[in-house]
Amino acid sequence: MSWLPPDDDDLDPYGEYDESSVRARPNPKANRPRSKQRPAHVDAVVGRIVTVDRGRYLALVDENGEEEREVITTRARELRKTAIVTGDRVDVVGDVSGEEGALARIVRVHDRRTLLRRSADDTDVVERIVVANADQLMIVVAAADPEPRPRLVDRYLVAAFDAGIAPLIVVTKTDLADPGPFLEHFAGLDVAVVRSSSEDPPVDELLAHLRGRTTVAVGHSGVGKSTLVNALVPGAGRATGHVNAVTGRGRHTSSSTVSLRLPGSEGWIIDTPGIRSFGLGHINPDSIVTAFGDLAAIASTCPRGCTHLPDSPDCELVEAAERGELGPLGPQRLDSLQRLLTTLTRSAY
Numbered sequence: 001m002s003w004l005p006p007d008d009d010d011l012d013p014y015g016e017y018d019e020s021s022v023r024a025r026p027n028p029k030a031n032r033p034r035s036k037q038r039p040a041h042v043d044a045v046v047g048r049i050v051t052v053d054r055g056r057y058l059a060l061v062d063e064n065g066e067e068e069r070e071v072i073t074t075r076a077r078e079l080r081k082t083a084i085v086t087g088d089r090v091d092v093v094g095d096v097s098g099e100e101g102a103l104a105r106i107v108r109v110h111d112r113r114t115l116l117r118r119s120a121d122d123t124d125v126v127e128r129i130v131v132a133n134a135d136q137l138m139i140v141v142a143a144a145d146p147e148p149r150p151r152l153v154d155r156y157l158v159a160a161f162d163a164g165i166a167p168l169i170v171v172t173k174t175d176l177a178d179p180g181p182f183l184e185h186f187a188g189l190d191v192a193v194v195r196s197s198s199e200d201p202p203v204d205e206l207l208a209h210l211r212g213r214t215t216v217a218v219g220h221s222g223v224g225k226s227t228l229v230n231a232l233v234p235g236a237g238r239a240t241g242h243v244n245a246v247t248g249r250g251r252h253t254s255s256s257t258v259s260l261r262l263p264g265s266e267g268w269i270i271d272t273p274g275i276r277s278f279g280l281g282h283i284n285p286d287s288i289v290t291a292f293g294d295l296a297a298i299a300s301t302c303p304r305g306c307t308h309l310p311d312s313p314d315c316e317l318v319e320a321a322e323r324g325e326l327g328p329l330g331p332q333r334l335d336s337l338q339r340l341l342t343t344l345t346r347s348a349y
């Protein structure tokens with residue numbers, strides 16, 4: 001039995017809220033008047049989606065409150081076209097007790113501050129939302145074993161800049177090799193770097209970056225991401241068992257993301273075990289230029305359709321660099337920007 005009157009779809013302002021409207025940020029629903037006919041759901045509680053698995057969403061309700069609990073939910077009919085992802089804030093109604101066998105319903109997805117997105121591959125312009133409301137992308141890369149690949153890190157950086165979230169590079173296995181030469185690739189970017197070795201993981205230094213934030217961790221297989229997450233979140237293995245509570249299936253499903261709370265409720269790490277790389281087909285190069293504030297202002301005076309690459313005619317950025325007008329770090333920053341823009345035109349690794 002539906003909880004909505006059968007003819008309610010036309011009145012529901014969220015009925016047409018699908019991923020295509022998400023793409024046109026800022027979210028167009030933000031300014032829409034509330035329909036009087038729409039059920040108000042005054043009894044709705046707010047939840048944080050901590051994991052998603054095939055149509056079931058685990059929502060943390062009353063976060064850090066006395067009645068904090070995990071509630072298994074499904075989405076209401078009018079949200080059937082809406083992507084709901086880990087990190088989303090949602091309004092939940094129905095049986096929100098969190099007791100065994102209880103199933104509640106998501107009736108609203110709150111506006112998102114950020115969206116980390118990817119496409120299946122670089123030729124695919126259809127985007128998929130990976131995580132909502134993250135503040136930071138922790139890019140985990142090993143100094144050796146496996147060899148670090150600057151181009152893969154570039155791809156992660158592009159995804160972070162596109163999402164409007166701050167990148168953080170963590171180099172693991174520094175006991176095996178000096179990451180200095182590798183890190184020179186990123187010297188022109190204003191990106192924080194933390195060096196880590198499992199013998200002596202820099203937990204305090206990392207927590208300083210993670211505290212009070214929601215951080216998504218990404219990295220190629222074998223770089224030591226799990227080792228790092230376990231050092232940061234003691235008992236993380238147990239906590240990731242949450243997905244089992246949702247569906248009874250194993251937690252290493254191909255696309256599952258898992259939210260882990262830092263000790264003392266000081267922030268969240270979202271692990272993305274199924275996501276090794278980001279297709280960048282959906283990304284507009286302008287969003288990368290925008291991330292380079294000062295350079296973006298100059299780029300806005302470029303000829304229409306300017307690629308800002310070294311061979312592009314009359315590019316204001318290239319010319320300003322040649323005239324020495326970009327400051328001491330300018331040419332290096334422009335190089336970095338050009339490399340990331342080139343990343344968008346390369347095929348996927």
Ligand SMILES: Nc1nc2c(ncn2[C@@H]2O[C@H](COP(=O)(O)OP(=O)(O)OP(=O)(O)O)[C@@H](O)[C@H]2O)c(=O)[nH]1
Nearest residue numbers: 172173174175196197198221222223224225226227
């Ligand atoms: N020498 C050295 N080995 C490390 C370090 N960190 C992790 N390792 C080892 O590297 C291997 C991979 O570590 P994991 O933490 O499983 O790597 P992962 O990135 O989670 O890999 P997946 O499980 O494939 O996603 C393990 O054998 C670890 O013991 C480090 O700082 N130094």
Ligand SMILES: [Zn+2]
Nearest residue numbers: 302306308315
């Ligand atoms: Zn230009």
